[in-house]
Amino acid sequence: MKNKQGFFNxxxxxxxxxxxxxxxxxGTSFWISMILGLLMGVITLVFIRSKNKxxxxxxxxxxxxxxxxxxxxxxxxxxxYLNETPDLILVAVAVLGCAIISSIRSNSWKSxxxxxxxxxxxxxxxxxxxxxxxxxxxxxxxxxxxxLSSLLYGALVxxxxxxxxxxxxxxxxxxxxxxxxxxxGTLSIILISLLSILVLGVNEVVMYRYxxxxxxxxxxxxxxFSNVDNVFVMIFIFDLLITGASGLKNxxxxxxxxxVTVSILLVFLITYLxxxxxxxxxxxxxxxxxxxxxxxxxxxxxxx
Amino acid sequence: MKKILLFLAVLLLTGCYDYVxxxxxxxxxxxxxxxxxxxxxxxxxxxxxxxxxxxxxYFVEGKGKTLMxxxxxxxxxxxxxxxxxxxxxxxxxxxxxNEKFESIxxxxxxxxxxxxxxxxxxxxxxxxFLTFESEPGKxxxxxxxxxxxxxxxxxxxxxxxxxxxxxxxxLRDKDFLxxxxxxxxxxxxxxxSYLFSDSKLVSNVPEEIALMANIKNQKNNYFQVDGNDTYxxxxxxxxxxIEKDKIVLNFSGKARVLDVQTGSAITTEDLKTMEKxxxxxxxxMFLESIDYSKKIGTDILGFNYxxxxxxxxxxxDDTWKNLKYEVNVDVSIxxxxxxxxxxxxxxxxx
Numbered sequence: 001m002k003n004k005q006g007f008f009n010x011x012x013x014x015x016x017x018x019x020x021x022x023x024x025x026x027g028t029s030f031w032i033s034m035i036l037g038l039l040m041g042v043i044t045l046v047f048i049r050s051k052n053k054x055x056x057x058x059x060x061x062x063x064x065x066x067x068x069x070x071x072x073x074x075x076x077x078x079x080x081y082l083n084e085t086p087d088l089i090l091v092a093v094a095v096l097g098c099a100i101i102s103s104i105r106s107n108s109w110k111s112x113x114x115x116x117x118x119x120x121x122x123x124x125x126x127x128x129x130x131x132x133x134x135x136x137x138x139x140x141x142x143x144x145x146x147x148l149s150s151l152l153y154g155a156l157v158x159x160x161x162x163x164x165x166x167x168x169x170x171x172x173x174x175x176x177x178x179x180x181x182x183x184x185g186t187l188s189i190i191l192i193s194l195l196s197i198l199v200l201g202v203n204e205v206v207m208y209r210y211x212x213x214x215x216x217x218x219x220x221x222x223x224x225f226s227n228v229d230n231v232f233v234m235i236f237i238f239d240l241l242i243t244g245a246s247g248l249k250n251x252x253x254x255x256x257x258x259x260v261t262v263s264i265l266l267v268f269l270i271t272y273l274x275x276x277x278x279x280x281x282x283x284x285x286x287x288x289x290x291x292x293x294x295x296x297x298x299x300x301x302x303x304x
Numbered sequence: 305m306k307k308i309l310l311f312l313a314v315l316l317l318t319g320c321y322d323y324v325x326x327x328x329x330x331x332x333x334x335x336x337x338x339x340x341x342x343x344x345x346x347x348x349x350x351x352x353x354x355x356x357x358x359x360x361x362y363f364v365e366g367k368g369k370t371l372m373x374x375x376x377x378x379x380x381x382x383x384x385x386x387x388x389x390x391x392x393x394x395x396x397x398x399x400x401x402n403e404k405f406e407s408i409x410x411x412x413x414x415x416x417x418x419x420x421x422x423x424x425x426x427x428x429x430x431x432x433f434l435t436f437e438s439e440p441g442k443x444x445x446x447x448x449x450x451x452x453x454x455x456x457x458x459x460x461x462x463x464x465x466x467x468x469x470x471x472x473x474x475l476r477d478k479d480f481l482x483x484x485x486x487x488x489x490x491x492x493x494x495x496x497s498y499l500f501s502d503s504k505l506v507s508n509v510p511e512e513i514a515l516m517a518n519i520k521n522q523k524n525n526y527f528q529v530d531g532n533d534t535y536x537x538x539x540x541x542x543x544x545x546i547e548k549d550k551i552v553l554n555f556s557g558k559a560r561v562l563d564v565q566t567g568s569a570i571t572t573e574d575l576k577t578m579e580k581x582x583x584x585x586x587x588x589m590f591l592e593s594i595d596y597s598k599k600i601g602t603d604i605l606g607f608n609y610x611x612x613x614x615x616x617x618x619x620x621d622d623t624w625k626n627l628k629y630e631v632n633v634d635v636s637i638x639x640x641x642x643x644x645x646x647x648x649x650x651x652x653x654x
Contacts, residue, residue, distance in 0.1 A: 083416065138613055145617075203475035
């Protein structure tokens with residue numbers, strides 16, 4: 001069975017972060033940026049050299065992506081569902097869950113990813129199908145109404161948000177799997193973004209922190225099942241949990257002491273992050289810079 | 305060990321931290337908001353869920369310097385935890401609509417508990433609602449929402465919109481209509497439609513304008529055209545063709561004859577004449593609505609935003625006023641009802 005980890009990794013940073021930021025900068029021309037970003041990603045994956053990641057970069061990137069993905073996950077849970085539950089408890093449960101998932105052995109890990117991939121694709125296709133009748137075609141207009149600089153910035157954001165976690169957390173020797181995972185993951189993000197704009201309109205997508213959740217809220221089954229959005233939110237949760245677990249795997253922790261130390265560090269760091277709106281806002285706006293730095297570090301050959 | 309830890313975590317740490325028992329939830333069906341002397345006064349209509357209730361709902365009042373402060377103030381009533389997820393409508397007093405309309409956007413959009421698809425109404429008689437007695441199992445919110453939806457779909461000469469729609473229009477600099485609501489002899493009365501421009505109440509608009517706004521926004525299923533003869537227009541479609549210097553409206557649909565006042569039989573030639581007159585009448589209705597919009601200087605039918613969508617670099621705030629408008633109507637009479645000719649025609653032929 002092929003390793004599907006890259007599919008989840010390439011999508012995880014878009015939930016609550018990437019889609020809103022790109023649409024905010026590029027408006028209804030977001031699709032051009034996203035396609036450009038996808039092409040840039042494919043070119044990078046084709047030309048990337050294998051075995052050039054150093055140990056320190058692997059640990060750093062693993063810690064970084066676990067922190068960011070679990071921060072998004074717990075912040076989302078706290079905002080949308082459990083706003084009275086102390087953040088520390090939410091984070092502790094998320095870190096514990098991630099640690100347990102990441103300790104699964106290689107074959108079981110692949111099987112788990114395969115099952116989650118199938119469920120995720122099923123939920124994705126069902127949600128997209130149920131939303132088709134909510135589409136307002138004119139919401140995508142005007143098709144071309146943005147400056148070239150904004151378009152390129154949007155493309156760079158899409159590229160960084162999709163490619164950086166993929167390269168940093170995956171085995172880059174198996175390029176074919178990597179590219180297939182990348183294209184399937186990013187295409188699904190483009191489709192979700194397109195549907196978000198077609199259903200909600202640019203203003204709502206930009207206004208809400210979680211436009212994807214707002215989109216799922218609009219799903220109705222035969223006019224009487226109207227609260228099915230919670231089922232489809234599983235798509236976000238899978239992506240974020242798998243990326244968090246992939247980050248821990250990337251750190252390759254061996255001893256119990258290192259596990260405990262990293263887990264405690266993660267719990268307190270993520271809790272501190274999500275308890276301060278100013279920090280989460282900074283993550284929203286400055287994440288591209290961090291990702292760019294991390295991507296450069298990842299691409300620098302080890303022996304130089 | 306790990307499995308036990310995970311099992312315990314799932315059981316003990318998640319989910320029910322902030323639970324409220326079902327019978328402790330006070331389900332809010334509507335909110336009535338007034339603004340008097342720099343203070344928000346809210347009345348929450350709460351569903352009466354007890355078995356022996358004589359009324360379907362009751363009101364709880366709160367006051368505050370901010371809207372959220374006033375909503376929070378309602379909790380002072382003993383044992384009161386409002387639950388907003390089933391809210392149907394929000395009624396604003398004219399004072400509130402005139403002075404503080406914009407304040408509803410941020411607080412309602414930001415709040416995760418409040419749903420965004422409730423209907424907005426304006427009233428000039430707040431007191432009438434506070435003495436409204438709904439039947440057991442019903443509420444003011446349910447009745448007003450259902451009545452408004454039916455009226456908009458099946459009559460069209462009244463227009464109001466959902467909160468989400470109003471917020472979107474506000475963000476897009478589009479004008480919109482909100483309907484009036486009043487209580488008369490324990491009945492809900494929906495009558496006027498108010499025009500809001502930049503979320504400021506501008507004026508009350510005629511029924512014909514509300515109808516055109518509903519048709520333009522595809523909210524209406526069928527509507528009547530009155531004149532010498534009366535028709536019901538159904539299965540219709542309105543498409544806007546946006547060109548650089550003009551907007552072309554193409555309206556097509558089917559008409560059902562409801563009432564014919566001519567004294568002659570309805571021959572094939574008569575039907576052609578009737579169809580032509582009907583098309584001209586509908587064309588006139590559109591053009592009069594556009595003229596009315598121009599006269600009061602407000603883009604009620606949202607042409608400027610449509611123009612922006614096609615020509616974003618050419619659009620200015622008043623572009624819609626300077627465009628030419630062409631209306632093409634293609635309505636065919638498809639049904640004549642139970643009688644072949646007009647009653648007057650049948651009598652004359654005898």
